[in-house]
Amino acid sequence: MPASPSPVTRILADHAGADDLVEQLLPHVYDELRHSARRQLRHDANATLQTTELVHEAYAKLARGAPPESRAHFFGAAARAMRQVLVDRARARNAAKRPQNRVAMEDAPTPSVDPKADEILAIHDALLKLATFDERAARVVECRFFGGLSEKETGEALGISERTVRRDWNDARAWLHRELHGAA
């Protein structure tokens, strides 16, 4: 058994509740999630990515011995990291999709062509905008959509009631839909 606590465990024990907790955890969680996402899809390329499962596994692996009440904080950070993983992957995907052999005539920016990657990036961008005037609602979407957390886990991660989670989710979702697809 490990003699010394893992970096994540240490951060959770020392800084649970600190403002920059997410930033501190991010690098550790990011790598773990990126690797485990690849691993999960290596065996069955067509499977969907079980983000919830990945986040729980990452907690079990990285945060052994952390105070139980810090679990929710970890989940919040993991949702942010998952968002980053997916956004990075989507960007890489779009970059890879620019057809190289047409560069001669197309040295101007080319439109991206992967609709899935585009959707992830569009939601990411819209969330950045939403966060400028409703950060909490943006975090709720991050936890639920990117992290795959349940309403209960999201409430615990953000320190708000499930009812508030639901309201934030509904309002943010309506706003995002209009932002992405225009007024109905």
Place this chain on the structure above:
Amino acid sequence: MPSDAPPTRWSQVRDLLDSARERPEADRETWLRTATEDSDLREEVLSLLRATSAAEDDGFLARSAGETAAGLFAPLAEDADPYVGREVGPWRLTGRLGEGGMGVVYRAERTGADFEQEAALKLVGRGLAPRAIVERFREERRILARLAHPGIARLLDGGMSTDGQPYFAMELVDGAPLTRYAEGRELNVDARLALFLNVCDAVAYAHRNLVVHRDLKPSNILVADDDTHQPTVRLLDFGIAKALTDDEDADLRTQTGAIMTPAYAAPEQVRREPVTTATDVYALGVVLYELLAGTRPYEIGPEAPPTTVEKMVCETDPPPPSAVAPPGVSSRLGGDLDTIVLKALEKEPARRYASAEALAEDLRRHLAGLPVTARRATVGYRVRSFVRRHPVGVGLTVLAVLALVAGLAGTTWQARVASAERDRAQTEAAKAEEIRDYVLGLFSAVNPDSARGREVTVREALEAGAVRLAGELADQPVVRSDMELTIALLYRRLADYGRARAHVDSAIALRERHLGPRDVQTATARRELAQLLIDTGDYDESREAAERAHADHLAALGPDHPETLQSLTVVGATLAVLGEWTEAEEAFEELASRSLPTADTLALSEALLNLGSSRLRQQRFEDAEEPFRQSLALRRAHLGRTHSGTATVMNSLAIAVARGRGDLDEAEALMVEALDIRRQLYGEAHPEIAQMLNSLARLYEEREDFARAEPVYAELLPMMEATLGPEHPYTGLVLVNYGNLLRMRGRPAEGEPFLRRGLSIERAAHGTDHPLAAESEVRLADLLAAMGRDREARRLVDHAQPILEEAYGPDAGPVLGAREIRAALAN
């Protein structure tokens, strides 16, 4: 805009929204009217209520990102290979690198080791390896494992997998095949020869260890830039061919007896006669031919029947490289190089160079202007050779050295000044002469007669010269300091920065002692140090040296003297690499305000352009912006606004701005200006203008401003037809893009004829099964689908998709696009 609701208003909106949601849907609007007087607020809430229903209807965000986006991690080529993930000996296969004649190559990592190690692991086809050869294979492996040369990829391990397949694990090498590298960098003949000499050195080393490669070809000779941006050569698969076969000379053959790489096979290999070091010399000859002439001595397709191969390889005399090389290169190849290459390609092994070392030696003699052994020593040839050795000749390495020496001795500028300084200039010239003789002496030490049997490199010659310096010139410290600088420069060119540094330091010390610490020449030496320190990445130290050199030049010569300005250029360069943009800018502005020789400013601007471009390549778009701006400022000041170079930088800057900060407005403004400049320079119709128009159209498309893209295409199309011709592939490309745009504008029927015309041009230019044509087919399919003509669309995608998969891999953008369109078209 409703979406820009400020936070205070947003909370009002949310309160009403949440309350409204708790009421039955039919009552909400009525309730809202009673809840607030503010009609804008009401409208905003209603809009979001409608968005709520719409989100509900399309299942917006109903599934988590991981579920909707699993395709992001979608199959790479290696996922389909059952061996990926498996263990072979102490290795785990982590991916597929490629497939060769003898088997499949995987990326592998060592399992269960304390250290991380990656390798290229070659699994050899089972049929090729009967049990009988296993013993022999082990023996060869021991020999190969001993080969330790920087130019040869190390054999790390080899053995049999549990299911009886032999494998080799080699050092993993990143790099491009020799010929492609040379083309990509547009290397000149001398640079190509320098690379090739490194290949010869590695092969010579193996030959001394009695190992013959047997399968030399560009794809086994990889070149990559090292940390100091110097190209390094690495040979793969040394001796593997022999180790894998039981029949001494049947290597390079598949089971059917066909030769694997006939284009590089020597006559004795084709005839199944004994293989010697001369066999590798032949393959080196083919590689050198290809490297210099851009084409192989014989074009032999992989499908050619054995009898054809034998006839060509064994009986046909190849044309000399100069006869088939592009016009610019041809004259350089005629004479020595033709002779050397053809000697390496002799049909009879005994008439070739006996080893790679002998081939290399002759190439070095050629580079040094000495008679080559490949040519019969006629009197006329000796005289020509003497003339070439003499400093009035052209294009020789020695002369390149002399040019450097002259520059160092300060004659470049002095030679240009008026008669008042003539005496001084003559003194300088005399000094330059002394140096020239000295350098020539250095090169005469590379006399092959005195160096027979071993390699004498430029490096060795320099070392010998450096030793002589201290002795012969002990009483002339100033002349000696010039030579120290020369040698330092040569070492810098050889990327031996440690030695370069020692000689620069020595030059500075000599000048400080004998001319004074703040003398003009001492400052010049210090400037050389600053430039060297940029190469070594010691930017802080470089800045210190450059600033001191500049200060001393400024004090002694004034602000407008070329030496001062040259030093300031170096100051600017070090500040630029340090990222001190504000200060660098000051230096650039200062330079821009003085009458600097145009070439130096251009060099600086070029450097900045390169810096920016390299950041663009790293996708660091925001970081690329600043150097582009600096470069642009310099060009605007020195070339004027209306110059094609200025327009080029603007175009790059536009890309950086668009991709970095996403400031499409500025990008557009820059493109429009660059377009305007090119219009002024080239008139109304010119391929470069067409290119800019195309860029601009793509930018509008990126902005989804299809309405503005349309007139650009309308202008672009006739220009393409007028300048490049109606059947040019680029014209086809623009036609396709235009057709596609019309489809985006909701007028697919109008777009169809353009797309079809473009497609037929592409088919005619590249062939019906070319991936570019296939990409256009997909676009046409998409357009037809928009008009409900599913059957035609299906046929097109079904034709295009396998071609795209073959060309780009199953994971590439165009393939996914095709797949998606196909999926939308029911059967």
